[in-house]
Amino acid sequence: MASDNTWNALAPNLHQADDNWRRATSLLAFADIQVGGQRPWDMQVHHPDTFDRILTRGSLGLGESYVDGWWDCAQLDEFITRILRARLDEQVGRAGWLWASLKARLTNLQSQHRAWQVGEMHYDLGNDLYEAMLDPSMAYSCAYWPAAQTLAQAQEAKLDLICQKLQLKPGMTLLDIGCGWGSLMFFAAQHYGAHCVGLTISKEQAKLGAEKALNLPVRFELADYRQFNPDSEQRFDRIASVGMFEHVGHKNYRAYFEMARRSLQADGLFLLHTIGKNRAGAGIDPWIEKYIFPNGVLPSASEIAYYSEDAFVMEDWHNFGEDYDKTLMAWYARFEAAWPALKEHYGERFYRMWRYYLQCCAGTFRARDNQLWQVVLSPSGHAGGYRRPLM
Template sequence: MWLFNRLLPKLIRKGRLTVITHDGQSSSYGDGDPAWPALTMRLHDAQVARDIVRDPRLGAGEAYMDGRYSIEGGDILDFVTFVRANRPWESGSSALERKGMAARAGAALVGRVNRFNQRRTSKANVAHHYDLSDRLYDLFLDRDRQYSCAYWTDPANTLEQAQTEKLGHIAAKLHLSPGQTVLDIGCGWGGMALYLNRTCDVDVLGITLSEEQLKVARARAEAAGVSDRVKFALIDYRDVQGRFDRIVSVGMFEHVGPAHYREFFRTCHNKLTPQGVMLLHTIGRINKPGTTDAWTRKYIFPGGYSPSLSEVMKASERNKLMITDVEVLRLHYAYTLREWYERVQDKRAEIEALYDARFFRMWSFYLAGATAAFESGGMVNFQLQYCRDRRTLPITRDYMADAEKALRAKG
C-alpha cells in the first residue's frame, strides 16, 4: 500500500477512492466531496500496486485485462474518467514551467521513435485493429458502421443520427457538384463513399489497407447497385493513380505517422485537380507533440499517433495546400465513445463468446481511456479544409451551413 500512498494523493484530490489490498488493508484518498464519485478499487494480488506505480498506463491496463483488480461502486469507465477528471488538461499552475534542454531532447527522441510508422508495417498495423471480426463492430457501431467521431448537434440525439449528421457536416465542407470525382483515403466499411454518391451524385474511389473492410465495402456498393460509381480498392494512398476533384479522409491520418506527414500532404496535393478541395478529419491533441501511451500502442493501435495542430500545419504548408477552414470538435468524440462503451457493456456475453473475457476487458478499458482523454485530457478532433486555389471556394462560410441544411433534409 505504501506505493499507492506515494502516487494516489497526487492523483485523487476530489471525491473518494478507497483501495483494498488482497490481504484486506484499506486506504482512502480524496476529499470526499459528495458531488464527486466514491469508488472502491479492490486489488486481487500483492503485485498489482507495484505494476501500476511502475508504469501507470501500461500497468493499469494490463492488470485490468488480466482481472487483477476490480472496481466497486461503478465500472472501469467510472474509474478511469474519475481519475482523469481529477487532473483535467485545463488545470495546472498559472505559471507554465520551462523544461530543461536535456528533458526536452529526451522527450523529443522518445516521441520520434514512438511515432515512426514505416510503410512496410502500415498494412499490418491497420490489420491489427480493423481486421477483427465483423461481428464485433456490428455489436457496438451504428447501422452504417461509422468508426469515427460523430457530430452531435444535440447530445440527446441517437448515435445513428449523430453519425449521419457527421457525414453531412463533412460533405458540406467538400463543396461538391454532381459528377465530380472523390478520393476517400481510409474509407472504412464504405459509409462515407456511399453517402457522398447517394446525396451528392459524385463518383468515389475508397481505399483501405484492411481486407475485411474492403470486402464489406464492396458488398455494400454491389447491394446498393452503385458499384460502377463507388469503387473500393486495397491500396496505399501513395500508390493511387490519377487526379480527383475532392479528397476526404476520416480517421485515417492517425495511422500515417509524423515522419510521413509531408509525404501525405505532398501526395494529396498531387492527387487533387488545380481546383480541388480536401477535408481531413483526425483525432488531434490540443497541446504540443507527444507520444501514444504504451498500452494503446501495444494492444490497440500499433503505429498510431494523434497529431498536434502544429505538426499538421508544418507538414501541409510546405506542400502548397492552402488551409481554408479549421474546426475543433471538443466533446463530440466523448459523446460518441460513451455510446460505444454502453453498447459494448450491453453486448458483453456476445463479445466474450466471440473472443474471451480478457478481450472484453481490454476493449472496455480502451473505450474508457479514450472517453477520459476527450472529456478531461488533451484530445479533440480536427476538421481541416484545404484547397489548391484560393478562388475555388466561396469567400464566406455560408455555403457550408446551406449545404449542411439541405443534406440533413435528404437524411
C-alpha cells in the same frame, strides 16, 4: 477475482506501511478517487502489487493490470477523466512515456511495411464485433451530436457535414483516404451523386465494403496511401480522410499531404478529420499503442499546419472534440449489449481490454486531453472565399 472487499483485506495486512501504496492513494485522492470507495469512479484493488506496477509503468501498467483483473472500477471513463484533469499522468511512469516518444521520433513506426500491422491487428478483428458496436453505416470515427438523439443520427449528421463542407455536387469524384467500411462513400454516392474511390489497409473492410456497394459508384482499393499515384487526368474533385491521419506519423506527414495534393484537382477541396493532441512532441499513450492501435500517433495543431502549408491553403478549422466522448460511450453501450453474443468468440480477456479501450478514450476527450478536428484545405485558396456551412 477477489470480491469488492479486497481493499479491506489487503490494506491492513500487506500494505499499511508500503510507500507505493501510500503514494498511489495520495495521488488518487488528489483526483477525488478513493481506493475501496463506494462511488462508481472509485478503484477496487484485488492484487497487492497493483500500485507497484502502475507507478513504475504508468499508463502501460494501469491498462495491463486492469486487463489482468488486478483492479476494477464501475465507471472507468470518469476514473480516467479525473486522473487526466488532475494531471496524475504527468507524475507517474514518465520513463515509459519518454521512451515511447523517443522511439516515435527516432523510428518511422508508420513506414509502408509497418502500415499494414494496424489493419491486421485492429480493423481485421472481426466484422461481427464492429457491426454490433457501430451504427448501421459502420462509421468508425467521431459522430456529430448537436441535434442528434441517437448514434445513427449523429453519424449521419457527421457524414452530411463532411459532404457540405466539401461542397459536393452530383458527378463529382471523391477520394476517401482510409475509407473504413465505406460509410462516407456510400452516403456521398447516395445523397450527393458523387463517384467515390476508397483506400484501406484492411482486407476485412475492403471485402465487406465491396459486398455492400452493389450498383453504387463506389470502389474500394486495398492500398496504403503511398501506393496510390493517380495521373493528372485521374485527379479527384474532392478528397476526404476521416479517422486515418492518426496512423500516418510525423515522419510521413509531408509525404501524406503531397500525395493528397497530387491527387486533387487545382480547384478542389480536401477535408481532414482527425483526433489531435494539445501539444507538439507529447508522447503517445503506450497502452493504446501496444494493444489497440499499433504505430499510432496523434498530430498537434502546429504539426498539421507546418506540414500542410507547402501544399495547401487552410480554409477552415473546426473542433468538436467533446462529441467523441459521447460517441465512444455510445459504442461502449452497444458493445456491452452485444457482448453475450460475442463472448464465445472473443473471450473474457478481450472483453476487459475492449471496455478499457472505449471508456479510457472517452475519458481523454471528456478531460479535453484529446481533440477532434475537421480541417478544410484547398490547393491555392478557394475561389470566392470559403464559407463553412451552417449546421
